[in-house]
Amino acid sequence: MDLGIAGKTALVLGGGGGIGGAVAQTLAEEGADMAIADIDPQTAQKRAEAVRNVGGKALAVEWDLSDLGAIDAHVALVEDSLGPVDILVNNTGGPPPSPVLGQDHEVWLSYFQSMVLSVMAITDKVAPSMRSRGWGRIITSTSSGVVSPIPNLGLSNTLRTALLGWSKTLAREVAGDGVTCNVVVPGRIRTERVRFLDRSRAEREGKTPEQASAESVGSIPVGRYGEPREYASTVAFLASVQAAYITGSVVRVDGGLIAGI
Numbered sequence: 001m002d003l004g005i006a007g008k009t010a011l012v013l014g015g016g017g018g019i020g021g022a023v024a025q026t027l028a029e030e031g032a033d034m035a036i037a038d039i040d041p042q043t044a045q046k047r048a049e050a051v052r053n054v055g056g057k058a059l060a061v062e063w064d065l066s067d068l069g070a071i072d073a074h075v076a077l078v079e080d081s082l083g084p085v086d087i088l089v090n091n092t093g094g095p096p097p098s099p100v101l102g103q104d105h106e107v108w109l110s111y112f113q114s115m116v117l118s119v120m121a122i123t124d125k126v127a128p129s130m131r132s133r134g135w136g137r138i139i140t141s142t143s144s145g146v147v148s149p150i151p152n153l154g155l156s157n158t159l160r161t162a163l164l165g166w167s168k169t170l171a172r173e174v175a176g177d178g179v180t181c182n183v184v185v186p187g188r189i190r191t192e193r194v195r196f197l198d199r200s201r202a203e204r205e206g207k208t209p210e211q212a213s214a215e216s217v218g219s220i221p222v223g224r225y226g227e228p229r230e231y232a233s234t235v236a237f238l239a240s241v242q243a244a245y246i247t248g249s250v251v252r253v254d255g256g257l258i259a260g261i
Helices: 018-029 041-053 068-082 105-133 154-177 192-205 209-218 228-238
Strands: 009-013 033-038 058-062 087-090 136-141 179-186 250-253
Touching: 009 018, 009 068, 009 105, 018 033, 018 041, 018 087, 018 228, 033 041, 033 068, 041 058, 058 068, 068 105, 087 105, 105 136, 105 154, 105 179, 136 154, 136 228, 154 179, 179 228, 192 209, 228 250
Parallel strands: 009 033, 009 087, 033 058, 087 136, 136 179, 179 250
Antiparallel strands: none
């Protein structure tokens, strides 16, 4: 299937990591020109080189999402180098494991700025151009915790859930201009983040990381962790011309993990 995104400009936040990197690579293989943003310039550059190795255009951008004052300059760099953003993939790092009670207000504010407000502000910056050109895709990656809260991930459950209401509302505002807006929910995808969470759980419960991982896998109906590429393929389809009638949706890529309807 030709996704129809060859020559489109895609900006992937967190594009140097496991999920973000897979998304960037998959979109590049479909012909999109890639802007790969990451707080770690080395991982961003490494992913950009991988994209170039498959014949794609790629720009690595060192981008700290907590710095809202840098958004205008970073978006301008992307537009000057690759053109206006057609596809925005909002993918942010997760906060450390924590309960919701007893968290300092400054902690809440810090992660709200880097995980939620940054996504809103970057989208505000690129969406007007999408609307004026009559085509755009805004895809936001969250967590299975937005559907079924995950124990001891209080900050993540709370802050990522805010993005669902924002995305659904935005979808109705921009749908008439050819812009779609969807949320993708990963289950347990085989990334360093999931390995970290397995180790953290093992320490809390007095288990080995292998035991914690095995128990986690045992709760997934397909019997394994997902691969980043499987998640990325879903994102790529939502970015396609074929997905023009999908908007305001929450799409799960979880191997059947989430039990709720």
